[in-house]
Amino acid sequence: MALPRTQRLxxxxxxxxxxxxxxxxxDDFxxxxxxxxxxxxxxxxxVISRKAIPLATKRNQLRRIISAWLAEYWCLDTSRPTDLVIGVKAGCAKLKSNQIKISLEQLFRKANLV
Incomplete structure (x- = not known):
């Protein structure tokens, strides 16, 4: 699920x-x-660079997974409006979708965004 334009930078x-x-x-990912x-x-x-993830299909898949997680868990909480840029590193290409979601959740907790 794509994020609405009002929730995109x-x-x-x-x-x-x-x-x-x-x-x-x-973190590593x-x-x-x-x-x-x-x-x-x-x-x-x-942000996913071509150097980090060479295949466009994998870049798009990662964007969809991350967008779905954001729409479900993070974007609904508007008590502290935040502008955020998520950069994806090369190691992320080998992760499964549930591992990506766990890694994002840990990172958001580390940044006190959840």
Missing amino acids: TNRADFLRISQQGKTVG FLLRYTPGAVTNNRVAI
């Missing part, structure tokens, strides 16, 4: 603001950059 200025002013948390949101809802961008 699309503006270059927002990406720059998050990379310059935001906090960073990471993901890198989270986040900052308090400028609007009233959570916004997210999922």
